[in-house]
Structures are given as structure tokens and as C-alpha cells.
Amino acid sequence: MTIDYKVAASAAKALLNLYSFNIAVDSIQVQETKREFEGDLTVVVFPFLKISKTSPENTAIALGELIVKDLEDVIGFNVVKGFLNLEIANSYWIQFLNNSIDLPSYGFKKRNSKNEVMVEYSSPNTNKPLHLGHLRNNFLGYSVAKILEANGHKVQKVQIINDRGIHICKSMISWKNYGEGETPESSGLKGDKLVGKYYVKFDQVYKSQVAALIEEGNDKETAEKKAPIINAARELLQKWESKDPETLALWQMMNSWVYEGFEHTYREMGVNFDKLYYESNTYLNGKDEIKKGLNSGVLFKKDDGSVWCDLTQDGLDEKLVLRGDGTAVYMTQDIGTAILRYQDYPDLAYQIYTVGNEQEYHFKVLFLILDKLGFSKAKSNYHLSYGMVELPEGKMKSREGTVVDADDLLEDMIATAKSISETQGKLSDLSEEEKSDTYKKIGYGALKYFLLKVDPKKGMMFNPEESVDFQGNTGPFIQYTYVRAKAVIKKAGKEAQPSTNNLLLSPAEKKVIKTLHNYPSVIKEAARLYNPGVLSNYIFELVKDYNSFYQSTNILKEENLDLVGLRLNFSGLTARVIHSGMKLLGIDMPEKM
RNA sequence: GGGCCAGUAGCUCAGCUGGAUAGAGCACCUCCCUUCUAAGGAGGCGGUCAAAGGUUCGAAUCCUUUCUGGCUCACCA
Numbered sequence: 001m002t003i004d005y006k007v008a009a010s011a012a013k014a015l016l017n018l019y020s021f022n023i024a025v026d027s028i029q030v031q032e033t034k035r036e037f038e039g040d041l042t043v044v045v046f047p048f049l050k051i052s053k054t055s056p057e058n059t060a061i062a063l064g065e066l067i068v069k070d071l072e073d074v075i076g077f078n079v080v081k082g083f084l085n086l087e088i089a090n091s092y093w094i095q096f097l098n099n100s101i102d103l104p105s106y107g108f109k110k111r112n113s114k115n116e117v118m119v120e121y122s123s124p125n126t127n128k129p130l131h132l133g134h135l136r137n138n139f140l141g142y143s144v145a146k147i148l149e150a151n152g153h154k155v156q157k158v159q160i161i162n163d164r165g166i167h168i169c170k171s172m173i174s175w176k177n178y179g180e181g182e183t184p185e186s187s188g189l190k191g192d193k194l195v196g197k198y199y200v201k202f203d204q205v206y207k208s209q210v211a212a213l214i215e216e217g218n219d220k221e222t223a224e225k226k227a228p229i230i231n232a233a234r235e236l237l238q239k240w241e242s243k244d245p246e247t248l249a250l251w252q253m254m255n256s257w258v259y260e261g262f263e264h265t266y267r268e269m270g271v272n273f274d275k276l277y278y279e280s281n282t283y284l285n286g287k288d289e290i291k292k293g294l295n296s297g298v299l300f301k302k303d304d305g306s307v308w309c310d311l312t313q314d315g316l317d318e319k320l321v322l323r324g325d326g327t328a329v330y331m332t333q334d335i336g337t338a339i340l341r342y343q344d345y346p347d348l349a350y351q352i353y354t355v356g357n358e359q360e361y362h363f364k365v366l367f368l369i370l371d372k373l374g375f376s377k378a379k380s381n382y383h384l385s386y387g388m389v390e391l392p393e394g395k396m397k398s399r400e401g402t403v404v405d406a407d408d409l410l411e412d413m414i415a416t417a418k419s420i421s422e423t424q425g426k427l428s429d430l431s432e433e434e435k436s437d438t439y440k441k442i443g444y445g446a447l448k449y450f451l452l453k454v455d456p457k458k459g460m461m462f463n464p465e466e467s468v469d470f471q472g473n474t475g476p477f478i479q480y481t482y483v484r485a486k487a488v489i490k491k492a493g494k495e496a497q498p499s500t501n502n503l504l505l506s507p508a509e510k511k512v513i514k515t516l517h518n519y520p521s522v523i524k525e526a527a528r529l530y531n532p533g534v535l536s537n538y539i540f541e542l543v544k545d546y547n548s549f550y551q552s553t554n555i556l557k558e559e560n561l562d563l564v565g566l567r568l569n570f571s572g573l574t575a576r577v578i579h580s581g582m583k584l585l586g587i588d589m590p591e592k593m
Numbered sequence: 594g595g596g597c598c599a600g601u602a603g604c605u606c607a608g609c610u611g612g613a614u615a616g617a618g619c620a621c622c623u624c625c626c627u628u629c630u631a632a633g634g635a636g637g638c639g640g641u642c643a644a645a646g647g648u649u650c651g652a653a654u655c656c657u658u659u660c661u662g663g664c665u666c667a668c669c670a
Binding site for chain 2: 029031034036037042044046047049056080081082083125162165166167304306315316317320322323324325327329330356357358359360361362364385387388390395420421424426442450453454455457458459460461463466467469470471472473474476477479480481483484485487488489490491492525528529533534537540541544547548550551552554555556557571592593
């Protein structure tokens with residue numbers, strides 16, 4: 001039981017004794033005392049005035065006296081207006097530290113197998129390389145998965161790979177026509193980059209063909225339909241659907257290039273998946289489910305053969321779930337995939353989809369239809385919607401060449417970390433391998449932290465020139481503090497020992513310990529909101545508190561050895577909490593920097 | 594036009610279910626390394642919380658309206 005709860009419960013009891021009024025413990029506001037005031041925890045008494053029928057001050061004093069009497073850990077109080085500031089005994093904070101020394105995963109909840117959750121993220125098309133937007137998506141999805149695990153959930157990390165459809169055929173036809181047999185090996189290009197190159201080529205050819213047709217007197221719409229290369233792509237899609245061996249072979253070959261390229265990028269990013277779903281495997285499943293839905297009357301067919309779901313009762317429109325020609329749309333395969341996942345993981349409580357906010361309507365509809373089809377768990381599904389990453393010039397446009405390529409950016413981060421590290425010259429006694437490992441941890445730490453510290457649902461600005469800093473509220477600053485704390489402990493060379501309870505704490509020391517004390521509730525809150533930013537902000541606060549203490553106090557030169565031990569204890573816990581918290585963000589810690 | 598989201602310091606962002614004088618980082622200005630790592634610390638400058646109403650002991654936070662920006666409402670994904 002946390003001290004906050006104890007205080008709230010005690011306040012409730014006091015209200016009952018004083019005014020014979022029964023109040024829910026949860027409804028009592030207990031908050032941290034603001035820095036300008038004296039005390040540790042504050043009870044807001046304004047809401048009780050109606051019950052007490054006396055002034056805020058008198059109410060607060062009456063409550064304070066009873067709480068101090070009731071709780072051993074509360075040793076005093078003061079009242080400012082309607083705020084009852086309580087002083088918590090040092091022994092409470094020290095005891096908390098002592099209790100945490102041996103906890104292997106402080107702040108984490110025990111695994112509860114009933115709460116299995118699936119988190120989907122990444123899910124790129126297989127015709128373009130990954131870019132900055134995918135980085136936000138992957139870091140976000142991965143981090144949320146980790147945060148849920150820390151909260152006791154069993155988590156399945158998955159992605160759906162859009163390996164099928166007209167967009168793939170565009171790359172295929174383009175490669176067929178202009179590729180001259182080029183492969184990743186022959187060109188030295190990363191597989192996804194090679195396929196992306198032919199996707200771009202398709203677009204160029206297509207545009208020039210459309211332009212030529214318009215020149216010949218066609219209107220825009222017909223020109224777009226008549227362009228030979230788009231028709232060739234459609235033909236290829238037909239062949240693919242009819243399982244033409246040559247087409248399938250080409251498709252498999254080009255996809256395998258892409259997967260190899262993606263695999264490399266995922267490894268660099270430090271993300272992974274428990275299971276991969278491929279659209280080419282799930283879209284038929286979707287069609288089956290549509291059939292079932294028709295039979296059960298949840299869905300209906302129009303005269304042209306297209307299948308729809310009527311959502312007008314829910315305040316939405318009718319939604320197409322299968323084309324008139326029987327081919328699948330996005331919704332078809334998403335229905336199929338979702339249901340397949342419930343079958344693959346029967347204990348799944350719900351699914352989380354990490355997908356950009358432009359698809360909010362789609363997921364709203366998807367969850368509704370799934371529910372109507374009899375998958376009531378879908379009501380608990382969550383669309384982890386995030387805002388676009390924008391550049392100073394505006395949105396990323398492949399046409400204008402403003403797309404920030406994921407591999408390039410990752411490489412740049414390492415280069416920046418390297419150049420800063422070399423200027424500082426603190427890594428000189430490391431091997432080359434250790435150095436490059438450190439550069440990577442720092443550079444990627446900066447990027448991940450930058451992308452994760454912002455509330456997911458908000459759009460964010462990314463200025464390649466100056467955005468990713470290494471000072472202030474950044475990954476490297478946090479890593480630096482971690483390295484510092486570890487260095488002190490290493491120098492002290494002592495095992496952690498429980499501290500005596502009667503030590504005096506400086507304000508800086510107490511602040512660090514109190515912030516450490518909050519870690520479990522922060523993990524909970526980050527999970528509740530599906531927001532790694534909550535965790536980032538917390539780690540930053542902890543790190544600032546620790547640095548402030550560190551700078552003002554020489555830990556090892558203190559003569560009182562009990563005090564040295566205590567400082568080492570919370571330095572150790574600080575390092576562990578930083579390490580653990582950053583791990584939940586997918587960020588690794590260097591041991592030196 | 595309907596729906597969803599956002600608007601907080603010059604810039605990038607925190608601010609939880611309403612609580613004390615709205616906070617950080619960057620940038621700018623002062624200081625602090627013969628010391629456990631200065632990628633750091635201490636301080637200063639900087640705000641009509643988009644605007645107007647309302648709800649109440651109390652509003653950046655809740656409600657209404659307006660303005661601005663983003664996304665969305667496809668037999669696209």
C-alpha cells in the first residue's frame with residue numbers, strides 16, 4: 001500500500017469521525033507538495049467544506065491532527081489556505097529504499113497470464129523503404145509492448161505485411177520492363193531500396209504516359225486509365241491472383257529482397273516481432289469471414305454483388321467490405337487478419353494497432369464490424385493512433401524527395417554521436433568495437449527519445465538540422481547521468497547495505513528518493529494511457545533531480561559512513577530505474593561516455 | 594458540409610480524472626571544473642494558456658460558440 005493511499009484512507013476515516021460523513025477514499029485528492037511549500041504530501045480540503053461547514057483552515061487543521069495521530073509515518077503538518085501539507089518521516093523514505101535494494105525489477109508487476117495483449121506495429125508496404133514515420137511507429141509500438149509487459153501483461157508483438165496488391169505489381173512490372181535483371185547483389189543496393197527504386201520508376205513512366213495521352217487529346221481520367229504501364233500492372237495482379245507461376249516467382253523474389261532489407265533496419269532499430277502476418281495469407285480468410293457474415297445476416301449484398309455492412313444504427317454510413325468483382329479491399333483483409341489472430345491466440349484480451357491517425361475512421365469501423373460479426377473482444381481493441389512527423393518544409397513527400405530515409409537517419413545519428421564523443425575524448429581507452437557500440441547507443445538513444453517523448457497522439461516537428469540534440473531533455477543526457485551514477489558506485493566498490501532509519505536528508509537527497517518512489521505509478525500510468533512520453537518525462541525528472549544532488553554534494557567524501565551508504569543506495573536505485581525505464585523505451589545504456 | 598484531433602515562452606514540448614504564484618529543454622545573458630565524468634549544475638530573461646462567454650470556493654484543464662491548423666468521411670491502402 002502506498003503512502004498516498006494510506007493518507008487518503010486516513011483522511012476519509014478522519015472525515016467520518018469528525019463529521020460523520022462517509023467518503024470514498026479514491027475521491028480524496030492527495031498530491032505532492034509543491035516545492036515552494038513545506039511538506040511532502042498535500043491533501044486538498046476545499047471539497048470537504050460543505051461537510052465541515054467551517055473555514056478551510058479549521059477543516060485542514062482538524063484533519064491534520066487526526067492524520068498525524070493515525071499514521072506513524074506522518075510526523076507533522078502545516079496549513080496554507082485550503083491545503084493541508086503533511087510531513088512524512090525520513091524513516092519512511094529510507095525504509096522504502098532499503099526495501100528496494102534487492103528487488104530485481106522494481107516498479108514492475110508480476111505476470112498475469114489472463115491479460116494477454118497483442119500489439120501490432122510497423123506493418124509497412126513492401127514497395128518502399130522505411131522512413132522517419134515508420135521509425136516513430138516502430139519505436140512507439142515496441143515501447144508500448146514493453147510497458148504493457150512491465151504491467152504484467154503477456155504481449156504478442158506482431159505486424160501485418162502488405163505484400164499483396166496493385167502497389168507491389170507496380171514495382172514488379174517496372175522491374176520487369178527496365179530492371180535488366182538487376183539484383184541487390186549485382187547493384188550493391190539494399191533490397192528494399194532496390195525495389196523502391198523501381199516503384200519510383202513506375203511512377204515516372206506512368207506520369208509521362210498519362211501526359212502523352214492527354215497531349216493526344218484524352219481527358220485526364222481516361223488517360224490515367226489507358227496508360228499502358230498501369231494496365232500491365234493490373235494484368236500482373238490478375239496473374240498473381242490466378243497463381244501464375246512466373247508471376248508468383250517474381251513476386252517472391254522481389255519480396256524476399258525487401259524482407260532482407262527490412263530485417264536489417266529492424267535489427268538496427270532494435271525492434272522485433274513474435275509473429276509476422278502476411279496479407280497474402282490472410283486476405284482469403286477475410287473473404288471467408290465475409291461469407292459467414294452474409295449468412296448470418298450481419299452483412300448484405302447489393303445488386304452489383306458488392307458486400308456491405310450497415311452502420312447507420314451506429315451513426316455511421318454503410319461500409320464496403322468486399323468489391324463487386326469479389327476482390328478484397330483493405331477492410332476485408334483486416335477483418336480476416338483480426339479474426340485469425342484471435343484464433344491463433346485464444347487468450348488474447350484485445351489487440352492494439354499502432355497506425356497513423358489518418359486511419360482513425362477505418363479502425364473505428366473495423367472494431368464495430370468485428371463486434372457485429374461476433375467478436376465482442378474487438379470492443380476492447382485500441383487504435384494506438386499517432387500524429388504525423390512533419391519537417392520544416394511541411395509533410396514528407398516522396399515526389400519532392402523530402403522523405404527522410406530510416407537507414408540514412410540512423411547512420412547520421414551514429415555519425416553525430418561519434419563526432420561529439422570524439423570531441424569530448426572520454427572514450428579513448430575503449431576498443432574500436434566498444435567505441436562504435438557506444439556511438440550507436442548514444443545516437444539511437446537520442447533519436448528514440450526524441451520521437452518518444454512527445455505524446456503519441458500529437459503531430460510533431462522534426463528538424464533534421466537541429467531537432468536531435470544531445471543536451472537537455474534528451475536521450476544522451478539521461479545516459480550520461482546513468483554513467484555518472486554508475487561511476488560513483490564503481491569507485492565506492494561496496495555492496496548495497498540497508499541504511500539506518502534515523503539519518504537526516506538534504507532537500508536534494510529527499511527529492512531524488514521521492515521521485516524514485518513514484519516509478520511504479522508512472523509505469524502504470526504510461527500503460528493506462530499507452531503513452532511512453534509519460535515515462536520519458538518521468539526519467540527526465542529523475543535525472544534532473546539526481547544531477548542536482550550530484551552537483552551539490554560530494555558523495556564519497558562524506559565522513560558519516562551511514563550517509564555515504566544511503567547515497568550509494570539511492571544512486572544505485574537511480575541507475576537501475578534509469579536503465580529499466582529506458583529499456584521500456586527501447587533505449588540501451590552505455591557504460592561509459 | 595459531418596466527424597475526430599490539436600492550438601501553452603522566440604523554437605520544441607510537459608502540465609494526470611478542475612486546485613497553491615502555469616513548468617521544462619533549446620536559444621540568449623551571469624556565474625561554477627587542482628573535486629565521484631562540465632553531454633553537467635546554480636541563477637536571469639521570456640506567458641492575455643488562440644478568442645469570447647458559461648459552470649464554481651477555484652478553470653490551461655469541464656461546457657458552448659468562434660477563429661486557425663491537421664486528419665478523415667473511396668469498389669485507395
